[in-house]
Amino acid sequence: MNINDVASPEDYPEDLIGAIFARQRELMDKYHHIESKNGLLQTPDVPVDLHDRFGQARIKDMAWRMTEEFTEATDAREHREHYLEELIDALHFLVELMILGDYQPEESLHDWFDDFQEAGPTTPYDVIERIGCACNTLKQKPWKSSHMLTDVAKFRSHLLEAWEAFVRLMITEGLTPEDVYDLYFRKSSVNAFRIRSNY
Numbered sequence: 001m002n003i004n005d006v007a008s009p010e011d012y013p014e015d016l017i018g019a020i021f022a023r024q025r026e027l028m029d030k031y032h033h034i035e036s037k038n039g040l041l042q043t044p045d046v047p048v049d050l051h052d053r054f055g056q057a058r059i060k061d062m063a064w065r066m067t068e069e070f071t072e073a074t075d076a077r078e079h080r081e082h083y084l085e086e087l088i089d090a091l092h093f094l095v096e097l098m099i100l101g102d103y104q105p106e107e108s109l110h111d112w113f114d115d116f117q118e119a120g121p122t123t124p125y126d127v128i129e130r131i132g133c134a135c136n137t138l139k140q141k142p143w144k145s146s147h148m149l150t151d152v153a154k155f156r157s158h159l160l161e162a163w164e165a166f167v168r169l170m171i172t173e174g175l176t177p178e179d180v181y182d183l184y185f186r187k188s189s190v191n192a193f194r195i196r197s198n199y
Helices: 016-037 053-075 080-100 109-115 124-135 152-172 177-196
Strands: none
Touching (some): 016 109, 053 124, 080 124, 080 152, 080 177, 109 152, 109 177
16 A cells, blocks of 8 residues: 555645644554564653653654655655655654654644745755754763753754755645645555554
8 A cells, every 4th residue: 555545635624734743643652552562662752851861862763764764755756756755754754753852833834835935945955954953952872971951942943943944845846735734644544554454
């Protein structure tokens, strides 16, 4: 099963961001159970403790997953449909990272698109760079014994910048807020099916 096997939504909620974040939270609960069973869930906390090494490891793991999806997207750039699907996979992990970091954009998705309509072209690397800056505020390295508190405001500021870069990337790709919602929910349906079928 892939995204082409799922019909587009018949209608769109007023709060597209809220619906995307709520759906990702549902998927997280299901995937966390699987990751815990496999011994790979650093912490079950949602949101994570940004000062804790396990919470930080969870954030960084999610950042890497997002980076892999962006790489898959750029590798498939010549195949538009596959490219967009991989970008939306990256969105799944970006949203999950933001949930783990206890941050959700307040403006509507339409407002975000309106704000950045004239911002100029953006690439997947622009999003990755901002996520890298966010992760760089997390100083609990596996090889360090000393404990350093996270500058939470700075971390969340970089998350906001990553979100902005993602919105600009969607605009660069010629997508509308409804297109993003459509692609996200179709792919999340694929992921839910994969969970049910023990993919």
